[in-house]
Amino acid sequence: MKMIDVGEKPKTERVATARGFVTMSAATVRRIRAGDVEKGDVLAAARLAGVMAAKKTPDLVPLCHPIALSGVDVTADPGPRGVAVTATVRTVDRTGVEMEALAAVSAACLTIYDMLKRYEKGMSIQAIELMEKKGGRSGHWVRDG
Amino acid sequence: MKMIDVGEKPKTERVATARGFVTMSAATVRRIRAGDVEKGDVLAAARLAGVMAAKKTPDLVPLCHPIALSGVDVTADPGPRGVAVTATVRTVDRTGVEMEALAAVSAACLTIYDMLKRYEKGMSIQAIELMEKKGGRSGHWVRDG
Amino acid sequence: MKMIDVGEKPKTERVATARGFVTMSAATVRRIRAGDVEKGDVLAAARLAGVMAAKKTPDLVPLCHPIALSGVDVTADPGPRGVAVTATVRTVDRTGVEMEALAAVSAACLTIYDMLKRYEKGMSIQAIELMEKKGGRSGHWVRDG
Amino acid sequence: MKMIDVGEKPKTERVATARGFVTMSAATVRRIRAGDVEKGDVLAAARLAGVMAAKKTPDLVPLCHPIALSGVDVTADPGPRGVAVTATVRTVDRTGVEMEALAAVSAACLTIYDMLKRYEKGMSIQAIELMEKKGGRSGHWVRDG
Amino acid sequence: MKMIDVGEKPKTERVATARGFVTMSAATVRRIRAGDVEKGDVLAAARLAGVMAAKKTPDLVPLCHPIALSGVDVTADPGPRGVAVTATVRTVDRTGVEMEALAAVSAACLTIYDMLKRYEKGMSIQAIELMEKKGGRSGHWVRDG
Amino acid sequence: MKMIDVGEKPKTERVATARGFVTMSAATVRRIRAGDVEKGDVLAAARLAGVMAAKKTPDLVPLCHPIALSGVDVTADPGPRGVAVTATVRTVDRTGVEMEALAAVSAACLTIYDMLKRYEKGMSIQAIELMEKKGGRSGHWVRDG
Numbered sequence: 001m002k003m004i005d006v007g008e009k010p011k012t013e014r015v016a017t018a019r020g021f022v023t024m025s026a027a028t029v030r031r032i033r034a035g036d037v038e039k040g041d042v043l044a045a046a047r048l049a050g051v052m053a054a055k056k057t058p059d060l061v062p063l064c065h066p067i068a069l070s071g072v073d074v075t076a077d078p079g080p081r082g083v084a085v086t087a088t089v090r091t092v093d094r095t096g097v098e099m100e101a102l103a104a105v106s107a108a109c110l111t112i113y114d115m116l117k118r119y120e121k122g123m124s125i126q127a128i129e130l131m132e133k134k135g136g137r138s139g140h141w142v143r144d145g
Numbered sequence: 146m147k148m149i150d151v152g153e154k155p156k157t158e159r160v161a162t163a164r165g166f167v168t169m170s171a172a173t174v175r176r177i178r179a180g181d182v183e184k185g186d187v188l189a190a191a192r193l194a195g196v197m198a199a200k201k202t203p204d205l206v207p208l209c210h211p212i213a214l215s216g217v218d219v220t221a222d223p224g225p226r227g228v229a230v231t232a233t234v235r236t237v238d239r240t241g242v243e244m245e246a247l248a249a250v251s252a253a254c255l256t257i258y259d260m261l262k263r264y265e266k267g268m269s270i271q272a273i274e275l276m277e278k279k280g281g282r283s284g285h286w287v288r289d290g
Numbered sequence: 291m292k293m294i295d296v297g298e299k300p301k302t303e304r305v306a307t308a309r310g311f312v313t314m315s316a317a318t319v320r321r322i323r324a325g326d327v328e329k330g331d332v333l334a335a336a337r338l339a340g341v342m343a344a345k346k347t348p349d350l351v352p353l354c355h356p357i358a359l360s361g362v363d364v365t366a367d368p369g370p371r372g373v374a375v376t377a378t379v380r381t382v383d384r385t386g387v388e389m390e391a392l393a394a395v396s397a398a399c400l401t402i403y404d405m406l407k408r409y410e411k412g413m414s415i416q417a418i419e420l421m422e423k424k425g426g427r428s429g430h431w432v433r434d435g
Numbered sequence: 436m437k438m439i440d441v442g443e444k445p446k447t448e449r450v451a452t453a454r455g456f457v458t459m460s461a462a463t464v465r466r467i468r469a470g471d472v473e474k475g476d477v478l479a480a481a482r483l484a485g486v487m488a489a490k491k492t493p494d495l496v497p498l499c500h501p502i503a504l505s506g507v508d509v510t511a512d513p514g515p516r517g518v519a520v521t522a523t524v525r526t527v528d529r530t531g532v533e534m535e536a537l538a539a540v541s542a543a544c545l546t547i548y549d550m551l552k553r554y555e556k557g558m559s560i561q562a563i564e565l566m567e568k569k570g571g572r573s574g575h576w577v578r579d580g
Numbered sequence: 581m582k583m584i585d586v587g588e589k590p591k592t593e594r595v596a597t598a599r600g601f602v603t604m605s606a607a608t609v610r611r612i613r614a615g616d617v618e619k620g621d622v623l624a625a626a627r628l629a630g631v632m633a634a635k636k637t638p639d640l641v642p643l644c645h646p647i648a649l650s651g652v653d654v655t656a657d658p659g660p661r662g663v664a665v666t667a668t669v670r671t672v673d674r675t676g677v678e679m680e681a682l683a684a685v686s687a688a689c690l691t692i693y694d695m696l697k698r699y700e701k702g703m704s705i706q707a708i709e710l711m712e713k714k715g716g717r718s719g720h721w722v723r724d725g
Numbered sequence: 726m727k728m729i730d731v732g733e734k735p736k737t738e739r740v741a742t743a744r745g746f747v748t749m750s751a752a753t754v755r756r757i758r759a760g761d762v763e764k765g766d767v768l769a770a771a772r773l774a775g776v777m778a779a780k781k782t783p784d785l786v787p788l789c790h791p792i793a794l795s796g797v798d799v800t801a802d803p804g805p806r807g808v809a810v811t812a813t814v815r816t817v818d819r820t821g822v823e824m825e826a827l828a829a830v831s832a833a834c835l836t837i838y839d840m841l842k843r844y845e846k847g848m849s850i851q852a853i854e855l856m857e858k859k860g861g862r863s864g865h866w867v868r869d870g
Binding site: 001002003004020038039040041044045049052053056059060061062063064098099102103106107109110111113114115117121122123124125126127128129130138141143144 | 146147148149165183184185186189190193194197198201204205206207208209243244247248251252254255256258259260262266267268269270271272273274275278283286288289
């Protein structure tokens, strides 16, 4: 078990974008849109939870480096079959921020689930995936398809 | 935004089980089985990250109650198309532990991704779902299908 | 330095309410009401930050007991001279939750300041005070005046 | 909700100083001076809690950047009507440290309240304010009056 | 890897005491006694760090249960060859608090080292040990010798 | 109490290595080697706990600077009389990483104790010491003897 040494890598600008999806019934989506959720504003809470989780990534993912994030943006968009979440994380550091983007998406999806579980237990968190990654040795990577 | 008052609910035994899946290529699964991963033992790290994340759930999910967990068990099993993760969380408290089980699965999946991303960036975290929930007002719930 | 032993005290229902105020110019209040703040929804973020801080109180206040909170509600209301914040925290435990209510108010006020500091640096956080406290040996306490 | 991107801003030396005040009765001030407080040394605990809170600011204030603090100094001085707290925080980074200074003051004030609440519940935390800020695009700012 | 289920165990009063020792030169001990340490009051900081670490034990020790501590007392006593640290932790819960007592001692010792390392790098942390444990199935245990 | 300002020090490469030892009976060492421990893989958990604790050092040790760690490696080797732990931590920063190495060793030792305490309460954590330190103003330091 080790956190691999990155001390020799240069500090460069890096960006990563990830996405995920919480599937739910149309009735539950309507509830979000109507603001009829006892715990409060689902989309605002999800976005905030995502930003905060990006900052906690090294505490959640044991072998992840602590990174000085320079920006985090999380979106949460309700559609007919659920809520789509994306997170874009930026840094100027020695290692990439894909884990931070994935952690932000995960926490935002968990928060959506938490606020709605009273109404629907069978929701599913689907397709948490890296979409794009720029900067660093591995250059520009974009998800296929 | 509020953390709903559960002070009037009785303390009862509660159990929740969740699962998730990290899809990856057969080559990456072989790498896990062969122990050929620079960061170390993927399955042990994933299980430990899952247990620790269960304990951090109220810090990750903003409106979640702090709960005195009495037990957490996380499994991570490699199969032909990836690694299946499950988490079972127990408590004797006023509210359920489904968020703790889902958070444990999420963190275990993120950890698997982190340790293997050097070999395959296109892995996907799929189907993080509650499987079963016992105890409390809503009784015994089992996922369909 | 010690965290005083409360093991002999009975678990009883306890509630505490605290308030605070962030003073600012009328122009900044208008900006909040208009939603014209680059970082996002000030009042939603403040309320969520307050709830999360209540849960982190024993980590912020060194000699404070860890308490199983049963409910937290934070409000943030803009008025002509700034934003009034209140927090009500509930538990069924051996010690009171006034520190949790005060910590929630403090974090909500800091969050309001953070989101608006780009527009006005001279805001002031005023009168963070316990308003009411019920339960436990000291009974019902209400702030004078 | 977003943590605004600061990746293009240069790393420069930055300093911020904040202050706050806990008002209390003369009897309670005497108790601090006499060291007659069951939980221990109020001023030492407050100063330490302030330094630790400065480091936790990005965890308390949701949209705040994580910053590599280079120095933190917290003072706590009893006077006739209560305890005055100040915090000075330094960094060499892309964004300012006013939130860290304000968070340090807040946590120090909460700690003072916690250690003394057994003796006086009506204490008030007053005037948490930024006093001075140096470095960065906005230059040198000093509070009026 | 699992956090073993303790849900069937009764909640009982439990106490654990641990100790440890930081060895150092007589000159460094004199510096502590004289208050001639740039970072501040070594013994107050050590005691506070110990109390706070007791509360963070489940975050530090992966398979440790979260426990509602009812009291923590940490001492730090300078002697001719270094500083002796003890921690006593109490709870009314389903599992013992020996890890909390040991974690408190460890953090107090690390804090002593940190504040004095500028003056002496060769200090050693010695004999972190459980001294006594009461309550729970295993009854009263006292260290030999 | 202050976190001393290091803003004027240059960022340089720094490495620190620390060690520690958990003494136990031969029977308990055999249990580790045989994998006969109910909580799971002792050495993997200890190593992971060590890496995670290195990242949490500024939260554990009150006056310690937050540092951007570039690498952490923790080993745990069973021998006839117990388990020897070492941690090597690297950074490119303004201050050294000896506290991070010592905190990693401490947490790994506590984790070993926790997983085995059911079998042997009298284990002792011994000789947590800095072994070597490179980089920074004080140059290369190696422990005597």
